[in-house]
Every structure is written in structure tokens, then in C-alpha cells.
Amino acid sequence: MRSLLIPFLIAFELLGARMAAAQPAPFNMGTTPDAPPAGARPSVQPQPSQPDAAPPAAFDMRGSSPAGPQSAPRPAPSPGNAQAPAAPFQITPGGTPSPAPRTAPRPAVVTTPNRPVLARIERPVLPFETMRLSGETDAQSWTFHLTQDEASSGASISVGYKNAVVVMPEASRLRIVINGETVTDTPIQSSENIKSVTASIRPGLLRAGSNFIRMEAFQRHRTDCTINATYELWTDVDSASTKLVFAEGATKTLRSLEDLPAIGVDFKGVTTIRVVAPKVYRPEIRDRLLRLVQLIALRGRFARPVIQVVESDPGPSPVGTIKVVMGLAGELRGLLPGVPDSALTQPLTMMMQEVGSTGSTLVVSGPGWNDLDTAIALIGSQVTNSASVERGVVDTASWHWPEVNTAFGRHSFRFADLGITTQEFSGRRLRTRFMLNLPPDFYATEYGEALVYLDAAYTTAVKPGSHVNIFVNDKISTQLVITAQGDVVRRHTIRLPLKNFKSGLNTVSVEIGLLTDADDRCAPGETLSETNRFVLFDTSSLEFPQFGRIGREPDLGVLSAGHFPNEDMPTTVVLARPNPLNISAAGTFLARMARSAGRPMRTQFSNAASADDASVVFIGAVDQIPAGLLNRVRVSEHLRMVWPATPLQPDPSSQQVASTDFSMNVQQNAADRNGTASTDEVRKRWSESFRRQGILQQTFGSIQDWMEETFSLSVSSLSLKQRMDSPYEPPQRSTLLIAQNRTPEAGVWTLVTARTEEALAEEMARLADPLLWARVSGRAVALDPREFKLQVEPIQDYDFVQTQPFSIWNLRLVAANWMSANILQYALIMVVLCLFLGTGTYLLLKHLGRPS
Incomplete structure (x- = not known):
């Protein structure tokens, strides 16, 4: 028995000694966290250098990066070893760090001058200085452009907003959709100050090139259930705090002219083209410069291009700005360091990265004027999309999506093609809008009608008296009153007079105001109801007629x-x-x-x-x-x-309401407006005040206003004077x-x-x-x-x-519009024609007829 017990005790003691040696001393109160454990060999010291297979991290002169093993944080030096961080920059042939020098270390010299310092990149995304989402439902859509580097790096979106105090947070949402995927869906609950909301963007969602973004607001009133109360609902998106934020270390490198749209905008929605050119007063530079900036604006598809011309380099470019250096190669040597020698022998169009900045510089140069023209022509080689121009598609993607179609004559547009999707609605006022372009020779402002074929449905809860209003360029164009309770409407015709349309871009808004018994009662929590009352189908259409063009x-x-x-x-x-x-x-x-x-x-x-x-x-x-x-x-x-x-009065945008971080325009009072009114405005106001004195003047004025509102007839239109x-x-x-x-x-x-x-x-x-x-x-x-x-x-x-080939049909349309605008001349022409017809009939019957 003893022979068995003795070996067992010896083995157990040996095992306990090994475990004690492997554990650190529990009462070690060393000053550094990296103190060697008990039982460790004292000769082993931590080495700052990397293995021989990899170069030391201290010699990477491109700036620190968060990714990779070389960017790992180092232990803080002790107070007694203040010069320790300098040791890795001195490498002896044996690989052992030498003592730190007593003199101050020299700054590192960047060997690659065109490589930017890696820093966090922030990109504003709003195409306007302010964006207001108003009513119970509202949305804005546009596109933004990213480089390959930006799209492949991690990113998040930050949105700052402020809303009206009457917006109910429990039932109001702000939603942001990027490339068809919702990235932010947050309650609207910041009526006092700007609130910033940040959300991560899923890796792989952003793509190089064009990206689609949509901001939607769904708002409900706190206490009021009437249609008029919906006009009090608004949410202002703050451009200064609405941006894309990329991960640390992300770069923004414009590799070619195809990346010009990635310049983006600043916090006011402006894209600045800053041109640096020597001696701009010379016609040789001035003419080419004004042609070049047009091509850059077209190639970049900028929503709001602003040109700044300077004769010397102003320094690094801020966000939303591209620097363009233009001129002969011999003259650019003193303006821009690092101009390639190839510019002295051939035309040059090259993108360069600014030193110490995320900005980019476009160099357009050549040895002679003809070579400079060739370099400018390279930028304009792909600026015109002939197919889009022929179809009449206006490029508005950078500030309004979808792009705007043009009506050259009779044409039908489905709401789906105009950007309006099928919408189910549970509120009181549904508003949706689209844009339409008309050619510059559009001449149909006094006659003709466009037709809206409405496809919709509404429940029996909707009372008669509800209405559909259509606005053209912020002016009421027509109104349809709902007279039945509950119906499915298919291709119901609504007529739009063309008098509110104009050449160029036109905005058409469709508003549906819904009346219900529940809203009349307005019980507590009624505005929280999500029961749909109305649906607008995207199969609705707008049919434009043939119109005169001159x-x-x-x-x-x-x-x-x-x-x-x-x-x-x-x-x-x-x-x-x-x-x-x-x-x-x-x-x-x-x-x-x-x-x-x-x-x-x-x-x-x-x-x-x-x-x-x-x-x-x-x-x-x-x-x-x-x-x-x-x-x-x-x-x-x-x-x-x-x-x-x-004297130019100060801009009231500097006056702020409720928050120092958000600017609101303050309306000036009547005294200010009168004090700065023109002579014509003052004369018209005084004439109006005297015209309405007396019973006869008031009666005549009322009749005149009624004629103008009902038939668009005014006293000036009944005059024969030129x-x-x-x-x-x-x-x-x-x-x-x-x-x-x-x-x-x-x-x-x-x-x-x-x-x-x-x-x-x-x-x-x-x-x-x-x-x-x-x-x-x-x-x-x-x-x-x-x-x-x-x-x-x-x-x-x-x-x-004349802008169109001669056509009897077009001439008839032009004459119809002119006669509608000149009523008295039209009436006189008709009288003269009737006299000629009567006189001719009399003479014809006198010679051919048989006397009675």
C-alpha cells in the first residue's frame, strides 16, 4: 500500500509546482501593464522593430491608416523615457534600436507629393441650401456621384432636421432611401433645435458612379384634424449637418474625367469651378476659359455650377470645389508645381490630387494655343447626349429625379413615367408633384387645354365636398369636387388650361383634400389612424395637346x-x-x-x-x-x-429663429417693402386706392375683377392701341x-x-x-x-x-392664340369678314337671282 501511495504523492507535487510556475504572481504591483510574468526569463525584452520579412511601420510616409497591423497603437512611454518614440526612426545595421537623439526630430518629407493625407471625408448631399418637406406626405429625390474609392469604403449618412412644433412625433417619420434600400427611418421629434441622426450604410449598397437618394416625410398634426391644419406641418432638412461620412482612411481620388460628377456640392448646394489662369484679360485666355467652364459643367452634370476666376493659386480647395488650372505649359510653371514635362510637347488634360487635401486639380494645358484647344476639346468629347437631346430629356438628375420629359406637341405621359407611384393615403391632404418641360417657342398661353385622366379610388368615409386641386407653377389651375361617397374612378377627365404653363420647366402639383365625419369629430388620437381612405394609381396620365410654336x-x-x-x-x-x-x-x-x-x-x-x-x-x-x-x-x-x-440692406438670412444652428428667412414688414418699392409699384398702389373710392368706381372695379377672373378679360385687352x-x-x-x-x-x-x-x-x-x-x-x-x-x-x-418649318396647321394654332390675346382685334376682324360676306352675298344674288 505504501509503495503505491508514495509515487502518487510525488506525481501530485510535481504537477502543482508546474501549475504555480505557469501562473503570474498575483501580488505583482508593477507600474507597467506589460511587466514580465513571474517565472519568465528576465533577458527577454519587447522589440519595437518588425520581423525582417516586413518593413518597419515608422517608414510608411503615406500617413497612418486604421487598417492593417502597422497601425496598432503602441504602449504609452513612461515619464522617464520621454524620447522612446524616436527610437524606431533610427535603425542600426544589426536591427537594434539606437539611443534617441537629443535634438528635435525633423519633419517627415513626403516623397509622393500627389498622394493626399488620409482623413475622414464628409460629403454634403443636399442639392439646395435648404430643403423643406411640408404637408402630411412629401418627398424629394435626386442622385449623387461617388468615386470607386468612396463606394468601396465604409460610410454612414448623417441627417439634421428641425420640424414644426405641431408635428406629432408618435405618428411622424423621416425616411431616407438610398438605391432602393431604406437606411434611416426615424421619428420626427425636434421642434426646438437641429437634431442630427446618423445611420450606417450597408457595405456594398453604395456603388461607383450614380447613386439614387430619396427623402420622405410622413407627418401628422398633434391636435387638429382639418385640411387647413396640414399646411402647418413642415420639416426642414439642414444642409450643414446632412452629409455622407466615410470611414477613417478613405480616399477620394478622381482618376479620370468620368469622376467629375463626384466633386459634389458644398453645404449650400453649390459646385464651384475655380479656374486659375494667368493674365485672364487676354482674349486668347478669356475666350477659351469661358468655353472650358461650360464643358466642365456639362461633363460634371452639376446642379448649380458657379465659376470663380483667379490669377494665382488660392490654396487647397474646399468641399464641393474643383480647381482648374488652364494655360500654356510655359506659363503654368509658376502657378502649379509638378506640371508634367509632357505638357511642353503635346496637349494635356490630367487630373491631379492636391497635396494635403482631398480636393482635385484639373490641368488643361499644351505648348501652344492650338494644343490648348485640343486639350479643351478632349473634355467636351462626351458632354452631349444626342439621344437625350432629341427625345427632349432635360438632365435634372443631380437635383430632381426622374429626369424631366419635354412635350413638343401632342403627347401622353403616364404618372409612372413622371415619377409618381401608386399611393395609398390615410390622411387629410395628399400632395404629389411632377415636372414637365416645354420648348422655348411654346406659344399657347391664351387657349387650349391639357387633359388629366385620373385613376383613383376612395372609401365611403370620404364625404361629398372633398376636392382634387391641380396647381401649375404654384397657381391654381382647376378644381374637381367629389360628389359621391365611395367610388373607383377610371380615366376621369380633368381639364387644365394652358395659360399657366410656360416655356422651360413647369411644376404640376396634384392635391387631394379629403373630408370625413371622423375628422369633424376629431377625437383624441384620430390623427393616429392608419386606415387608408384614398388611393392614387400610377396609371393616371397627362395628355398634352398640339400647340402653336413660334x-x-x-x-x-x-x-x-x-x-x-x-x-x-x-x-x-x-x-x-x-x-x-x-x-x-x-x-x-x-x-x-x-x-x-x-x-x-x-x-x-x-x-x-x-x-x-x-x-x-x-x-x-x-x-x-x-x-x-x-x-x-x-x-x-x-x-x-x-x-x-x-444702400444694400443686409441679408435677413443672418437673422435666426429659435436656434443658432438653423437660419430662417424673416419676412419684412409692410413699411420695409414700401420703402424699397419701385416707382411703378407705388404708382399702381395709389391708383388702386383712388379707383375704389365711390359707389360707381367700386361697382366698376368689381365687374372688372370678375371679368378678369372668369374670362381672363381686362381693360388693356380691349384696347386698339399698340x-x-x-x-x-x-x-x-x-x-x-x-x-x-x-x-x-x-x-x-x-x-x-x-x-x-x-x-x-x-x-x-x-x-x-x-x-x-x-x-x-x-x-x-x-x-x-x-x-x-x-x-x-x-x-x-x-x-x-419663325422657328418651325411653314405649316398651315401651326399657323392656325398661332393665330388662334394671338386672337385669344387680342379680343377686340379679333372681334373687328370678324365684323369685317361678316361685312364682306354679306356684301358678296348681296351682289351675287342681285346679279343671279330673279327679282320678286
Whole structure:
């Protein structure tokens, strides 16, 4: 027994000794967490160098990266070893770190100057400075472009918003959809301050190239169940805090011209094309520069291109900006370091990464002027999509999706093709909208109707008196009253007069207001009901009729559609002074027109207009306008004195409401508006006040208003006098003026002016907003920056210009519209024709008839 027990005890003791040796000392209170364990060999020390198979991490001069083993954090040095981090930069032949030097270490020299420093990239995504989602349902859709590097890296989206206080958080949602997948669906619950919501984007969802994004708001009122209360619901998306945030270490490298759309926008929805060119006053540089910026804007498909021209490098480019360096290769040596030697021998168009920035630089150069023209032509080789231009598709993807179709005549558009899907609705006011483009020679503003064939259904809970309203360009066009309870409507016809349509982009809104007994009672929690009451089917359609097509001069609506009055010959662009500010304003003007037309403008540039020029555009500040030009475009000469004498009032956008992080426009009071009103506005207001005094004047005024509202007849339309445009005087508060006029001896002249050269460049950048630019029409427009709107002066005196081949049918349509606009002349023509018919019948019967 003892012989068996002794070996067992010896084995158990040996096993316990081994376990004690393998465990660390439990009472070791060393100062460093990496202290050697008890029982370990004291000669083993941690080595800072990597194995021989891999180079040391300290020699990677491209910046730290979070991925990979070389970017692992190192232990913090002890106070007594403050110079320890310098040791890895000194490598001895044996691989043992040498003692740290006493002198300060030299900064690392970047051996690859065109490689950016890796940093977190943030990309604004809103195409506008502010975006408001209003009503119970609202949505905005557009596209954004990513490079291959951005699409392959991890990303998240951050959205900042603020909503009305009456929005019920329990029943209101803000949803963001990217490439068909919902990435954010959050309650709307921030009525006091901007709230930021961040959501990760699934890997693989983003793709290189174009990506689709849609923002949707579903809102319900806290206490009120009426239709009018739905107009109090809104959610403002803040552009400063709405962005794509990419993972640390992600890069943004523009590898080719195909990546130009990935420049993106800044926090105001602007894409800045900053052109650096030497001696821009030279015609050789000026003309090529203004042609180049149009091609870049087209190639990049920018929603709001703004041009900045400078003669020296301003430094790194901010977000939403691309730097373009243009000129002869010999002149660029002092402007841009690292210009390739190949530019001295051949045309060069090359993308370069800015040092120490995520911005990019486009170099366009060559040894001679012909080579520079060849380099510019390389950019414009793929800017025009001939198929889209022939089909009339307007490229609006960067700020409105789907792209807008054009109606050239009789055509039917399904709601599904216009971007309206089948929608089931449980609220009180359903609103949906779409856009439609009309050609610049559209002439049917006084006659004709478009037809909406409505496919819808509504439950028996919907009461008679509910209505369908259709707005065209924010003006009520027609109203349909629902008279039955519960029905399925198939191709119900709704007529839309064409008088509210215009050439260029048109916005059509369909609003359905629903009345129910439950909403009349408005019991607590009634607004939370999700029982559907109405459904709008995407099989509904809009049928446009055949309309007259003929051009008018003057007509600024042609400019907003991307056309000049006379396109048979190049339009002459004259700059008051060939300095960077005026060239910047001219570049923004032409780039905006090119984006509307989908092709570069056919222009020529000159220091002064000649008598042979059929179409001239003059761009300059008001103090640079030559004598006689204001009279030529029928603008009051008082403008030369009024603008310099009237100080420009500060922009109220700096005044903030409720939150310091969010800007709201504050409406000015009546005294402010009257103090800055134009002479024509004041005269009209006083005339109206005197006209309505007395019983007879009030009766006549009421009849006149009724005739104008019911039959679109006014006193001016019943006059035989030739309509003449009086000199236009813009409001004193305006900051930008565009006016156009045609004279038989001088052709069509267009004036673009502002108070100063600086204001001209800034206000032209403001007018480049696609929604504001689409409102340019009439014979003159004045920009009011305080209310962000245009005052449009209508056309009274104009000449017709043939734009289509001669056709009896088109001539009949043009004559019908002209006679509808000139009622008295039409009536006199009919009387004269009746007299001729009666006289001819009398003479014929007198000679052929038998006397009784």
C-alpha cells in the first residue's frame, strides 16, 4: 500500500509546482501593464522593430491608416523615457534600436507629393441650401456621384432636421432611401433645435458612379384634424449637418474625367469651378476659359455650377470645389508645381490630387494655343447626349429625379413615367408633384387645354365636398369636387388650361383634400389612424395637346431654356471689363445656360458690339454700362442714380429663429417693402386706392375683377392701341437685373448687370439655383435676395420669329392664340369678314337671282 501511495504523492507535487510556475504572481504591483510574468526569463525584452520579412511601420510616409497591423497603437512611454518614440526612426545595421537623439526630430518629407493625407471625408448631399418637406406626405429625390474609392469604403449618412412644433412625433417619420434600400427611418421629434441622426450604410449598397437618394416625410398634426391644419406641418432638412461620412482612411481620388460628377456640392448646394489662369484679360485666355467652364459643367452634370476666376493659386480647395488650372505649359510653371514635362510637347488634360487635401486639380494645358484647344476639346468629347437631346430629356438628375420629359406637341405621359407611384393615403391632404418641360417657342398661353385622366379610388368615409386641386407653377389651375361617397374612378377627365404653363420647366402639383365625419369629430388620437381612405394609381396620365410654336423677341424665357434669341449666328458676349469678377459672372451665366440646354452655347466674345451682331449679351456693373444701352433695353436711366444711392440692406438670412444652428428667412414688414418699392409699384398702389373710392368706381372695379377672373378679360385687352413697353424700373431692393429688347436697327440686346462687380459675381451665383433660374421669363427680371424671388416684367411689345418649318396647321394654332390675346382685334376682324360676306352675298344674288 505504501509503495503505491508514495509515487502518487510525488506525481501530485510535481504537477502543482508546474501549475504555480505557469501562473503570474498575483501580488505583482508593477507600474507597467506589460511587466514580465513571474517565472519568465528576465533577458527577454519587447522589440519595437518588425520581423525582417516586413518593413518597419515608422517608414510608411503615406500617413497612418486604421487598417492593417502597422497601425496598432503602441504602449504609452513612461515619464522617464520621454524620447522612446524616436527610437524606431533610427535603425542600426544589426536591427537594434539606437539611443534617441537629443535634438528635435525633423519633419517627415513626403516623397509622393500627389498622394493626399488620409482623413475622414464628409460629403454634403443636399442639392439646395435648404430643403423643406411640408404637408402630411412629401418627398424629394435626386442622385449623387461617388468615386470607386468612396463606394468601396465604409460610410454612414448623417441627417439634421428641425420640424414644426405641431408635428406629432408618435405618428411622424423621416425616411431616407438610398438605391432602393431604406437606411434611416426615424421619428420626427425636434421642434426646438437641429437634431442630427446618423445611420450606417450597408457595405456594398453604395456603388461607383450614380447613386439614387430619396427623402420622405410622413407627418401628422398633434391636435387638429382639418385640411387647413396640414399646411402647418413642415420639416426642414439642414444642409450643414446632412452629409455622407466615410470611414477613417478613405480616399477620394478622381482618376479620370468620368469622376467629375463626384466633386459634389458644398453645404449650400453649390459646385464651384475655380479656374486659375494667368493674365485672364487676354482674349486668347478669356475666350477659351469661358468655353472650358461650360464643358466642365456639362461633363460634371452639376446642379448649380458657379465659376470663380483667379490669377494665382488660392490654396487647397474646399468641399464641393474643383480647381482648374488652364494655360500654356510655359506659363503654368509658376502657378502649379509638378506640371508634367509632357505638357511642353503635346496637349494635356490630367487630373491631379492636391497635396494635403482631398480636393482635385484639373490641368488643361499644351505648348501652344492650338494644343490648348485640343486639350479643351478632349473634355467636351462626351458632354452631349444626342439621344437625350432629341427625345427632349432635360438632365435634372443631380437635383430632381426622374429626369424631366419635354412635350413638343401632342403627347401622353403616364404618372409612372413622371415619377409618381401608386399611393395609398390615410390622411387629410395628399400632395404629389411632377415636372414637365416645354420648348422655348411654346406659344399657347391664351387657349387650349391639357387633359388629366385620373385613376383613383376612395372609401365611403370620404364625404361629398372633398376636392382634387391641380396647381401649375404654384397657381391654381382647376378644381374637381367629389360628389359621391365611395367610388373607383377610371380615366376621369380633368381639364387644365394652358395659360399657366410656360416655356422651360413647369411644376404640376396634384392635391387631394379629403373630408370625413371622423375628422369633424376629431377625437383624441384620430390623427393616429392608419386606415387608408384614398388611393392614387400610377396609371393616371397627362395628355398634352398640339400647340402653336413660334418664337418671340424679346423673351427671357428662351434664356432659361438654354437658348439665345437668334441661334442661326453666334451670339456676341461683351464684357464691360475683362477682369476676373466679370469673367466669373459671365462664366456662371453661360454654364447655367449650357446645363439647361444640355450642350455648350454658340457664342463669340468681343470687347465691343458691332452693327452686324444680331444678338448681343452685355455683362457688367451698372457704373460700367455705356451710354444709351439702358434705353436700348428699355430700362429707366434712373437706375444709374438709384442703385448707387440706395444702400444694400443686409441679408435677413443672418437673422435666426429659435436656434443658432438653423437660419430662417424673416419676412419684412409692410413699411420695409414700401420703402424699397419701385416707382411703378407705388404708382399702381395709389391708383388702386383712388379707383375704389365711390359707389360707381367700386361697382366698376368689381365687374372688372370678375371679368378678369372668369374670362381672363381686362381693360388693356380691349384696347386698339399698340402695346408699348415703358422703361422698366426695378425695385430699389433688387441686386441683379436681366433685361432684353429688340430693335429693328440693332437686333436683340440682353443686359446682365448689378450694383458692383463683386455683387454681379455673387448674385449671378445666386441666380444659378435651378429652381430660381427656371422662373426667368418676360422682358426683364430683377432679383430680390431678401425674399429669394424674381420680379418678372411681362412682355407687351414683341415680334414673332419663325422657328418651325411653314405649316398651315401651326399657323392656325398661332393665330388662334394671338386672337385669344387680342379680343377686340379679333372681334373687328370678324365684323369685317361678316361685312364682306354679306356684301358678296348681296351682289351675287342681285346679279343671279330673279327679282320678286
